[in-house]
Amino acid sequence: MAALILLVTFGATLRAGAAPYADFVIDARTGQVLHQENADTRLHPASLTKMMTLYIAFEAITRGEIGLDSQVLISKKAASEEPSKLGLVAGQKIELRYLIRAAAVKSANDAATAIGEAIEGSEAAFARRMNRTAQALGMTRTTFKNAHGLTEEGHLSTARDMTTLGRHVFYDYPQYYNLFSRITADAKVRTVAHTNRRFLRDYAGADGIKTGYTRAAGFNLVASAERDGKRIITTVFGGRSTATRNDRVAELMNLGFNQAPGAVQLARPSAPDYESLPGTPGSTAGKTLRVSGLVNRSPRPTGRPRPQVPEGMIVALQDGVAEAVALATDDQAEQIASLVAGAEKLEDTSAEAPLPGGVSLAGIRPEPTPVEVREEMEDAIAVADTASTEEVAGMIAGAGAATPQDGADIALAASGKPAPGAEAPDIGANVEDLVVAAMGGGAASDANDTDMAPAAATVVPKSRPRVLDFAVAEAAEPQQASIPAPAPRPEVVVRASTSGGRHWGISVGQYNSRFEAEKVLLKTALREVETLDGSLRKVNQRATGYDATFMGLTQDQAAAACARLQARGSDCSTVSPG
Structure with missing residues (x-):
């Protein structure tokens, strides 16, 4: 009874001020009402308004509408807001994160207006979004006119609604x-002090939320505190001073902790229900969200244009294959194999040694052909004058270069031996098949012989090296074998993968929003472009957050990428198939 008399007396003292009084106390875990007075009376909320401004800012960041590091241009309107303010200057640019800090801690009016304009383009449009969000949260007796809470006709709320908003801030955006x-x-411009620092220091367990003051509103406060697993949220409107308001809130907090049960089942508030708002079918926000440009897939980049092949290189290739044709006798099959393989190596390696005429292949790196196919072809051609046609055909087919019948024709062309009962083969007509088979390709195409001029040839990464088409065209007129066979070029050895394919990936951390995860992926991809080239950036949403991953890697690539990132001090773990 004495406690009740004390509360009534204290409330009367507060009501003696100019501003009307109201309060509301709930158990934040369940939403249970523990105490209320004038809880639904529409009053001036003052800077409690900024809880909604910040709630929408957190929402916009989570949805990817804006980022914490987005540069905000300060307008004349924002810079001219009345105190309390951060001291922003019109035309200044500042990151959103500093505006949020200034609005939450110092209750800066210029920062609040700048946040609203950055998200919605104007404060009027932002106020409309504030009202829609309030409706979606169940704040049925609240109307916002601005982003900061300075007194304006019609800008009103209630102790119940502000308590509801404070509970949503705590549970919806705990990060x-x-x-x-x-x-x-x-706050970048300067270090700011909390407007509620006295209550935070004096009341055990207090950890927020927001103060507010105008002459019309009086001294307002929405406070939250936790003790022994209980969390109480208390709202007071119309305090006579900071000290009397804080004392009243402390008294109500104690009442709440005494009445709240020790163990309850947590019942978080429901997410904002935008879709049920009248006249807004399918809406998901208080505006048309700018989400059409968000990255939802990361296609692999197209390959870089291949450099042009110098005309001197084409001439050298022509000479090399023409010489191979001229040497096509029974006892020179191995020289043919060497020359053809040499011409092949001109296509798949960037040897530093110059070709005849001083032409260098440095920097020209078409896609390599399988080493196994090349070696099997060389073996097949090397024994073409001693093994049977069937044996050679089988070796070629085993190498994956041709069918057995094609292999027989290639073997005959290489050895110069006619088939039983047949005329001597036309070496010039068959050398094209020989070259294509050596490169792991199929039958030749007439179209490839006419679609490229020698003076502007380009290396095309196909099975068949198109620069050799010109050698084939000249193969029908053998030349004297006066040029010695070129020295063997260093081979490009392709090590067989042991990873089971490009089904591995890496994870670079888990984040609170898709925007944060995408940003980390982009920064990592730019920093590790050499290691992660060709991988797919992917964000996976889980109950605990958003996983940022790179997929489409071999096991070796994933291990190498993680090793580099960990050496730079970044978190990284490999993601195995399945």
Whole structure:
């Protein structure tokens, strides 16, 4: 009874001020009402308004509408807002994160207006979104006119509605809630002090949320505190001073902790229900969200243009294959194999040694052909004058270069031996098949012989090297074999993969929003472009957050990428198939 008399007396003292009084106390875990007075009376909320401004900012960041590091251009309107303010200057640019700190900690009006304009383009449009969000949260008796809470006709709320908003701030965006308990914060322009630092320091367990004051509103406060597993949220409108308001809130907090049960089942507030708002079928926000440009897939980049092949290189290739044709006798099959393989190596290696005429292949790196196919072809041609046609055909087919029948024709062409009962083969007519088979390709195409001029030839990464088409065209007129066979070029050895294919990936961490995960993926891809080239950036949403991953790697690539990232101090773990 004495406690009740004390509460009534204290409330009467507060009501003696100019501003009307109201309060509301709930168990934040369940939403149970523990105490209320004038809880549904529409009053001036003052800077409690900024809880909604910040709630929408957190929402916009999570949805990818804007980022914490987005540069915000300060307008004349924002810069001219009345105190309390950060001291922003029109035309200045500042990151959104500093505006959020200033609004949450110092209750800066210029920062609040700048946040609204950055998200919606104007404060009027932002106020409309504030009202729609309030409706979606169940704040049925609240109307916002601005982003900061300075007194304006029709800008009203209630103790119940502001308590509801405070509960949503705590449960919907816990990753940002720590802002409201910071005694000081770096707002870039300067370090700012919390407007509620006295209550945060004096009341055990207090960790937020927001103060507000105007002459019309009086001294307002929405406070949250946790003790022994209980969390109480208390709202007071119309305090006569900071001290009397804080004392009243402390008294109501104690009442709440005494009445709240010790163990309850947590019942989080429901997410904002935008879709049920009248006249807004399918809506998901208080505006048309700018989400059409968000990255939802990351296609692999197209390959870089291949460099042009110098005319001197084409001439050298022509000479090399023509010489191979001229040497096509029974006892020179191995020289043919060497010359053809040499011409092949001109296509798949960037040897530093110059070709005849000083032409260098440095920097020209078409896609390599399988080493196994080349070696099997060389073996087949090398024994073409001693093994049977069937044996050679089988070796060629085993190498994957041709069918057995094609292999027989190639073997005959290489050895110069006619088939039984047949005329001597036309070496010039068959050398094209020989070259294509050596490169792991199929039958030749007439179209490839006419679609490229020698003076502007380009290396095309196909099975058949198109620069050899010109050699084939000249193969029908053998030349004297006066040029010695070129020295063997260093081979490009392709090590067989042991990873089971490009089904591996890496994870570079878990984040609170898709935007944060995408940003980390992009920064990592740019920093590790050599290691992660060709991989797919992917964000996986889980119950605990958003996983940032790179997929489409071999096991070796994934291990190498993680090793590089960990050496730079970044988190990384490999993701195995399945």
